[in-house]
Amino acid sequence: MGSCGVLKNTTMVCVPLMSHSVEQLVGDMFQAKNEGADLVELRLDYLNDFHPQTDLPAIVSNRPLPIVVVYRPKWDGGLYDGDEKSRLEALLLAKELGADYIDLELQVASDIMEEHRLSQQGNCKIIVSCFVDRITSLKEDLSHLVTRMQSTGAHIIKLVTTATDITELSRIFHLLSHCQVPLIAYSTGERGLISQLLGPKFGGVLVYGSIEGNQVAGLPTLASLREAYGVENIDADTKVFGLISKPVSHSKGPILHNPTFRHVGYNGVYVPMFVDDLKQFFDVYESPDFAGYSVGIPYKEAVMEFCDEVHPLAQSIGAVNTIVKRHSDGKLIGYNTDCEASITAIEDALKARGLVNGEASLPSPLTGKQFVLVGAGGAGRALSFGAKSRGARVIVFDIDYDRAKSLALAVSGEALPFEELTKFQPEKGAVLANATPIGMHPNKNRIPVSEETLRDYSVVFDAVYTPRKTTLLTDAEAAGAIIVSGVEMFLRQAVGQFNLFTGGKAPEEFMREIVLSKF
Ligand SMILES: O=C1C[C@@](O)(C(=O)O)C[C@@H](O)[C@@H]1O
Numbered sequence: 001m002g003s004c005g006v007l008k009n010t011t012m013v014c015v016p017l018m019s020h021s022v023e024q025l026v027g028d029m030f031q032a033k034n035e036g037a038d039l040v041e042l043r044l045d046y047l048n049d050f051h052p053q054t055d056l057p058a059i060v061s062n063r064p065l066p067i068v069v070v071y072r073p074k075w076d077g078g079l080y081d082g083d084e085k086s087r088l089e090a091l092l093l094a095k096e097l098g099a100d101y102i103d104l105e106l107q108v109a110s111d112i113m114e115e116h117r118l119s120q121q122g123n124c125k126i127i128v129s130c131f132v133d134r135i136t137s138l139k140e141d142l143s144h145l146v147t148r149m150q151s152t153g154a155h156i157i158k159l160v161t162t163a164t165d166i167t168e169l170s171r172i173f174h175l176l177s178h179c180q181v182p183l184i185a186y187s188t189g190e191r192g193l194i195s196q197l198l199g200p201k202f203g204g205v206l207v208y209g210s211i212e213g214n215q216v217a218g219l220p221t222l223a224s225l226r227e228a229y230g231v232e233n234i235d236a237d238t239k240v241f242g243l244i245s246k247p248v249s250h251s252k253g254p255i256l257h258n259p260t261f262r263h264v265g266y267n268g269v270y271v272p273m274f275v276d277d278l279k280q281f282f283d284v285y286e287s288p289d290f291a292g293y294s295v296g297i298p299y300k301e302a303v304m305e306f307c308d309e310v311h312p313l314a315q316s317i318g319a320v321n322t323i324v325k326r327h328s329d330g331k332l333i334g335y336n337t338d339c340e341a342s343i344t345a346i347e348d349a350l351k352a353r354g355l356v357n358g359e360a361s362l363p364s365p366l367t368g369k370q371f372v373l374v375g376a377g378g379a380g381r382a383l384s385f386g387a388k389s390r391g392a393r394v395i396v397f398d399i400d401y402d403r404a405k406s407l408a409l410a411v412s413g414e415a416l417p418f419e420e421l422t423k424f425q426p427e428k429g430a431v432l433a434n435a436t437p438i439g440m441h442p443n444k445n446r447i448p449v450s451e452e453t454l455r456d457y458s459v460v461f462d463a464v465y466t467p468r469k470t471t472l473l474t475d476a477e478a479a480g481a482i483i484v485s486g487v488e489m490f491l492r493q494a495v496g497q498f499n500l501f502t503g504g505k506a507p508e509e510f511m512r513e514i515v516l517s518k519f
Pocket residue numbers: 243245250251252253294295296297321322338379490493
């Protein structure tokens with residue numbers, strides 16, 4: 001895999017419209033235009049009461065944007081179940097009326113193209129499409145399939161697949177960068193998302209997005225394609241960064257990192273990467289195009305094995321949340337930006353409230369404090385090492401008692417069985433830190449401790465940042481504690497990552513403004 005060497009990105013942003021009436025379809029076309037689409041794909045098979053002879057002229061003549069006309073039959077995953085002749089007649093009529101593109105299924109394309117000499121005539125471009133359920137299940141080589149599609153005489157070919165693993169997408173990127181004919185190729189679903197987002201990098205003709213209020217499952221909105229990912233700025237030289245995580249869709253990383261790249265003029269894109277198998281992932285995406293990663297749940301500890309070198313702080317913590325592919329030799333270097341991010345977030349909140357811990361000579365407002373940590377995974381390890389480095393006394397709870405014990409040992413703290421958490425009586429001035437995903441969107445109502453003991457903590461920190469103010473923080477504030485949101489940790493760890501990714505200095509104030517306005 002590699003950069004395909006095209007000049008600036010020529011990818012167009014397309015909105016598929018599955019409207020049920022002609023009026024709605026026309027309205028949706030205008031909405032798509034207003035939201036920044038370059039063209040729309042009209043799924044005629046979704047129209048309820050469709051009369052091609054009268055409706056198509058109205059649709060084509062009212063189009064505010066170029067249109068791709070699709071009339072997908074049931075036998076190819078669409079809704080149309082009438083006779084084939086009428087379906088094809090409708091598509092040909094759309095072409096005669098001036099449609100910009102019509103879509104023909106591979107199974108019928110050759111015959112129709114030949115019979116009507118479609119590749120030679122007029123301005124309408126013919127897209128020959130094929131849906132493959134799981135790219136790995138293909139009996140023939142992918143390049144053979146593409147050759148078959150090309151030989152129909154198509155102007156553009158379109159290949160849609162479902163992905164069961166992110167590594168399968170590398171085949172799509174390879175195809176996109178090497179195909180002789182303009183190609184639309186992507187995988188659907190959460191695991192397939194980056195095939196859409198990175199299409200412009202590898203030379204894809206279209207990237208699909210949905211309009212506001214009419215979201216198509218699995219498709220990013222037009223607004224996020226333009227504002228978050230900035231797809232129009234992506235080109236062959238764009239460096240790819242991503243969050244390796246499972247789940248991954250909760251992350252706000254893309255809406256923070258991408259605008260920041262653009263703000264400083266760095267040619268990078270940051271995408272969510274739903275990863276199931278770390279080894280396979282790193283084996284497949286070894287090209288320099290994939291330049292660095294954030295690492296999220298549940299991989300912060302497991303990923304260390306795949307790093308060629310690990311920074312001493314991350315090594316001692318036993319967790320990596322940032323990986324940079326070293327330019328000179330392609331080696332993966334692991335770092336931890338969570339530790340300082342979380343501890344300074346708590347310290348600064350205490351300092352802002354004037355809690356400098358009695359004696360001004362103490363190095364940190366956390367010195368000597370009891371630090372009750374819930375969750376001994378990657379984020380928990382970073383927090384407890386940070387707390388220890390500030391002289392706090394760490395108590396660890398985790399549903400996996402052995403995991404809690406091993407972390408407690410590493411930070412000279414104490415581990416207690418998880419069942420004791422609800423009745424655990426903290427000391428005066430104690431800090432509670434949640435480093436579990438409890439309370440994270442969409443399971444927002446849960447809190448990791450009991451409401452009765454919550455009032456005994458002076459400071460409560462939650463590493464969860466979606467939502468910004470978790471139920472734990474709301475309850476803790478009501479009980480009188482100083483609360484510190486995971487958003488502050490998120491921002492600070494991202495600043496650290498940005499410096500490592502770009503080798504430059506992150507524009508912290510700009511990033512803070514994004515967090516304040518968009519989170
Ligand atoms: O813990 C987090 C959050 C994160 O996983 C995200 O959700 O974007 C990104 C990681 O870099 C960071 O350490």
